[in-house]
Structure formats: C-alpha cells, structure tokens
Amino acid sequence: MAEFLSTKPYKGSRDFYPEEMRSREWMFSTMSRVVESFGFERYDAPLIEPLEIYLRKTSEEIVNQQIYSFLDRGERKVAIRPEMTPSVARMVARRFSELVKPLRWYSIPNLWRYEQPSRGRLREHWQLNCDIFGAQDEFLADIEILLLAINLLKAFGANQEHFRLKLSHRQILNQVLYELLSLPPESWLPIGRIIDKKDKITVAEFEDLLQKEGLDREQIKTLFSYLEEKEDFLERHAQWSSAHYLLRILKFLEDMGVRPYIDYDPAIVRGFDYYTGIVFEVYDRHPENRRSLFGGGRYDELTGAFSKEKVNAVGFGMGDVTLEDFLKTHGLWQTFPRKTELFMALFGEEELIVHSQKLAQKLRDHGFCVEMSLNSARLGRQFEEAHRKEIPLVLVIGSEEYKAGLVLVKDLNTGEQRRFSEEELLRYLKERQKNLK
RNA sequence: GUGGUCGUAGCUCAGCUGGUAGAGCACAGGAUUGUGGCUCCUGCGGUCGCGGGUUCGAUCCCCGUCGAUCACCCCA
Numbered sequence: 144m145a146e147f148l149s150t151k152p153y154k155g156s157r158d159f160y161p162e163e164m165r166s167r168e169w170m171f172s173t174m175s176r177v178v179e180s181f182g183f184e185r186y187d188a189p190l191i192e193p194l195e196i197y198l199r200k201t202s203e204e205i206v207n208q209q210i211y212s213f214l215d216r217g218e219r220k221v222a223i224r225p226e227m228t229p230s231v232a233r234m235v236a237r238r239f240s241e242l243v244k245p246l247r248w249y250s251i252p253n254l255w256r257y258e259q260p261s262r263g264r265l266r267e268h269w270q271l272n273c274d275i276f277g278a279q280d281e282f283l284a285d286i287e288i289l290l291l292a293i294n295l296l297k298a299f300g301a302n303q304e305h306f307r308l309k310l311s312h313r314q315i316l317n318q319v320l321y322e323l324l325s326l327p328p329e330s331w332l333p334i335g336r337i338i339d340k341k342d343k344i345t346v347a348e349f350e351d352l353l354q355k356e357g358l359d360r361e362q363i364k365t366l367f368s369y370l371e372e373k374e375d376f377l378e379r380h381a382q383w384s385s386a387h388y389l390l391r392i393l394k395f396l397e398d399m400g401v402r403p404y405i406d407y408d409p410a411i412v413r414g415f416d417y418y419t420g421i422v423f424e425v426y427d428r429h430p431e432n433r434r435s436l437f438g439g440g441r442y443d444e445l446t447g448a449f450s451k452e453k454v455n456a457v458g459f460g461m462g463d464v465t466l467e468d469f470l471k472t473h474g475l476w477q478t479f480p481r482k483t484e485l486f487m488a489l490f491g492e493e494e495l496i497v498h499s500q501k502l503a504q505k506l507r508d509h510g511f512c513v514e515m516s517l518n519s520a521r522l523g524r525q526f527e528e529a530h531r532k533e534i535p536l537v538l539v540i541g542s543e544e545y546k547a548g549l550v551l552v553k554d555l556n557t558g559e560q561r562r563f564s565e566e567e568l569l570r571y572l573k574e575r576q577k578n579l580k
Numbered sequence: 581g582u583g584g585u586c587g588u589a590g591c592u593c594a595g596c597u598g599g600u601a602g603a604g605c606a607c608a609g610g611a612u613u614g615u616g617g618c619u620c621c622u623g624c625g626g627u628c629g630c631g632g633g634u635u636c637g638a639u640c641c642c643c644g645u646c647g648a649u650c651a652c653c654c655c656a
Contacts, residue, residue, distance in 0.1 A: 151647090209655080226656070254656090259581080262650070270656085413656085438656080460656070490614080526616040541614060555616065 155266025165479040174271045177298045183247040188230035194220040196229040209256045223255040227272040236449030244277030263465045274458030288457050293404050300475040309408035310423045314385035319369045324362045339412040370409050417442045432472040437461035483512040486529035488539045489519040499540050
C-alpha cells in the first residue's frame with residue numbers, strides 16, 4: 144500500500160496558488176509604487192547570513208529559540224534571516240563611504256522565525272522594509288518615515304477610521320526613568336517591557352509588576368503622570384530635547400494635516416533594544432482585530448556593529464500576514480482575474496494548427512497574452528476551458544475561416560461573436576484594450 | 581511552552597442517548613462531434629487522523645498520540 148507524501152506546506156509557511164499570487168503581487172506592487180514615489184530604491188540580500196550578525200543586537204534566548212540556524216558543510220554557523228535590518232546595516236556599512244547619503248532603501252524579503260504559528264504570525268512571512276540612512280537632518284527623515292507609513296495604508300484604501308499610528312520617543316522614557324525616577328540603566332529594559340504591556344493588563348496588575356521591579360509608590364505615581372498626561376507632560380518637560388523634539392514632530396504632522404492618524408502614546412516602547420529615538424506602532428482600530436500591524440523607529444547605533452562609521456537610521460518593517468488580516472478585516476482586500484485575455488481554440492488538422500499558432504505569435508508580438516488550447520479534439524471543451532479560466536475572448540480558425548482568411552472571435556462575457564481579418568482583429572483588440580483602461 | 585476547540589469524500593460540512601456513513605461543491609461521462617455559463621441523468625470517490633481501551637457492536641464513550649486552529653506566554 145503506497146504511502147503518499149503530505150501535500151501540506153511546511154508548518155507556518157504558505158503556498159501561493161496563482162489566484163493568491165495575484166493578490167500578493169497587488170500587495171507588493173502597491174508597496175513598491177508608494178515607497179518609490181518617495182524616492183526609495185529597492186535592494187535585496189541573501190536569505191542566509193552568518194549567524195553572528197543576529198547575535199549582537201538580540202538576546203541569546205531569541206537567537207536560540209527563534210532562528211533557523213545550522214552548520215553548513217564548511218562548519219560555518221549560518222542562519223536563515225529572521226529580519227532584514229542586520230543585512231541592510233551590513234550592506235550600508237560595507238559601502239558606506241561611496242554611497243550618496245541619504246539613502247532611501249526598501250526591500251520585500253521573506254523572513255523566517257521558528258515559532259508557534261498563530262493569527263497574524265507565521266514562520267515565513269514577507270516584510271516591506273523601508274529605511275532612511277545618513278540623513279543630515281534627522282527630524283526630516285523621521286517625518287518622512289511617518290508620512291510614508293501613513294501613505295502606504297492609505298494607498299490600500301485605509302483611512303483614519305481603520306488605523307492609528309501610535310508614536311513615542313525612547314529618550315523621553317529613558318529620561319523619565321533616569322531623571323525623575325532615578326533608576327539605573329539596567330532596570331530600563333525590564334520596565335520598558337512592562338510599560339509595553341500596559342494596555343493588555345489591568346491597572347492593578349500593571350502596578351503590581353512595577354512594584355516587583357522595585358518601584359515605590361512615588362515612582363509609580365510619576366510614571367503614571369508620564370503615561371497619562373501625554374502632551375501636557377511633554378510641555379512641562381520641554382526643556383528635555385527629546386520632549387521638545389517630539390512636540391515639534393507632532394506639530395509638523397498637524398501642519399501636514401495627518402494628525403488625525405497619529406496618537407502620541409507614551410506606552411509604545413517596542414521590544415528591540417536598539418531604538419534610540421522615535422518609536423511607533425500602527426494599530427488596527429477594528430474591535431475584532433485590535434493589534435499592532437507594524438512598527439519601527441530610529442536606530443542610530445546599529446551600523447556601528449559593522450564599521451567605525453555610524454550612520455543614523457530610521458525605518459520600519461511591515462509584514463504581509465498582518466497587513467492581509469487588516470485589509471480583509473476592513474473589506475479592503477482585492478482579488479484579480481488572470482491576465483490572459485485571449486484563448487486560441489484549435490481544430491485537429493495540422494495545417495490549421497500551424498496557422499493558428501502563427502496568428503497567436505503575431506498577437507503576442509503586439510503585446511497581447513494568448514493562451515493556446517492544448518486540446519484539439521472537442522470545441523465545447525475548449526470553450527468551457529476558456530470560460531472556467533475567465534479568459535474573455537476565444538479565437539477560432541476552422542476550415543471555413545481559414546479558407547476565407549478570417550478569424551472568429553467570441554466574447555464570452557456577452558456571447559457575441561464576429562469574424563475578422565487579421566488586421567481588423569488587431570484593431571478590434573486594441574480598441575477593446577483602450578476601453579478597458 | 582500552557583490551555584481551549586476541532587480532525588468524517590479532493591473541498592465545506594451533516595451524522596440524534598452507541599447499531600460499521602450522507603449532502604453540497606468539485607471531478608469524470610452523457611443529453612449536446614463548430615460554441616462555454618443554465619438544467620437534467622449517470623458515475624467515481626471513505627481503514628470516519630493514528631494507536632489502544634470499554635462494549636455483542638465505536639464516527640459517537642474513555643485514554644494516549646499526531647495534526648490543525650484559537651487564546652495566552654514570548655515577540656516582530
């Protein structure tokens with residue numbers, strides 16, 4: 144008894160059948176269109192990298208548990224990329240001196256993480272990465288990244304009812320912890336993680352966690368005023384350059400008319416340690432999908448791992464899985480018919496087939512997509528095939544048409560059919576194409 | 581990693597307190613050999629995830645296991 148192999152894709156990964164691929168291409172090409180309209184250029188890097196480039200910035204635990212890593216045949220420790228940022232930092236560092244700054248670079252890599260798949264989170268996903276490196280004026284770069292993030296979602300048809308960009312600044316939090324709470328830098332990270340959780344837990348639980356971290360009543364009270372008084376708190380501490388900076392960003396975004404998309408949210412921290420300035424997360428506002436869609440921030444130290452020269456950098460990564468969930472949740476997801484517009488039906492005689500093939504080639508040379516039938520036996524089957532493939536036009540050259548130098552065209556949407564000479568056919572097809580656009 | 585839910589035809593699912601399975605869709609053929617959709621007829625299709633237990637008898641109850649999925653943990 145034959146045991147068949149499983150047809151399922153590997154856990155946490157997906158097959159993309161042609162109809163799904165069409166939607167994916169729409170998603171990716173929309174991304175490309177928008178970021179390129181801001182002057183971004185596309186790059187790519189290898190799927191496999193030396194393991195060590197991920198060790199520097201992430202904790203051991205994550206590397207061990209969430210990275211696909213192995214020894215290659217030369218006993219080198221390598222990893223399948225779990226994120227793109229170290230790769231792009233490596234590329235920037237390598238050619239740092241010759242690259243014309245600032246760089247606006249983007250990529251749409253597939254990334255792998257070894258983890259338990261769940262809603263919005265798979266083992267393989269694609270992620271739009273947009274980064275600006277080496278801007279003279281970091282403020283302008285930060286603004287541009289925020290505007291780009293908003294424009295991307297708008298390009299998919301989303302508006303301020305659908306999402307909100309929650310913005311914060313790492314330095315402000317650090318200053319609160321250091322200057323107001325007098326906490327040493329070692330405790331910033333665990334407290335940051337607790338603050339990150341704030342919206343998911345109750346106030347009592349939140350206070351409890353902070354107490355366990357060693358905060359007293361007074362410190363917790365101060366922290367609450369930072370978290371809850373928001374802009375008022377920033378105004379009161381405008382002598383801090385970070386607070387002043389964020390207020391300036393918010394003002395600028397207001398002047399740009401995108402303030403309705405932005406919330407200043409001091410509870411946004413983000414997991415990575417390497418953020419040094421603004422941090423943000425874009426949230427779905429739908430009650431059934433209240434989750435972080437994507438996020439990013441400023442990370443000025445990262446290229447320092449690869450060279451003496453540090454390049455300031457700001458960027459974000461937008462995953463395809465969460466974006467797809469978001470678009471579907473709001474009815475913004477799109478599906479597309481196949482591109483092929485012409486189906487050439489065939490009769491059995493070789494002479495007719497050769498003639499049909501020649502015409503098909505001529506039409507292709509004029510830019511049309513023509514699918515040849517691979518079934519010359521039954522015309523009904525061939526029409527059925529074209530219909531089921533959603534190809535709108537069927538061409539037929541039978542012996543009658545052949546003798547008369549004509550070609551029959553049937554429009555499957557209307558049911559109408561006409562006979563044309565080849566020149567008339569070309570004119571007809573071009574006219575039709577124009578009307579569709 | 582922890583917990584919940586679910587595994588029945590290629591797909592989506594039904595199957596009553598336990599009596600060895602059904603629908604729709606899909607697929608194949610025909611009504612219709614130079615014309616698709618609609619309709620009708622016929623057919624193909626199942627170790628009821630796997631292993632064990634209880635029982636005269638298990639798709640159904642129990643245990644285990646594997647898989648899927650959701651939530652949590654963790655976290656882009």
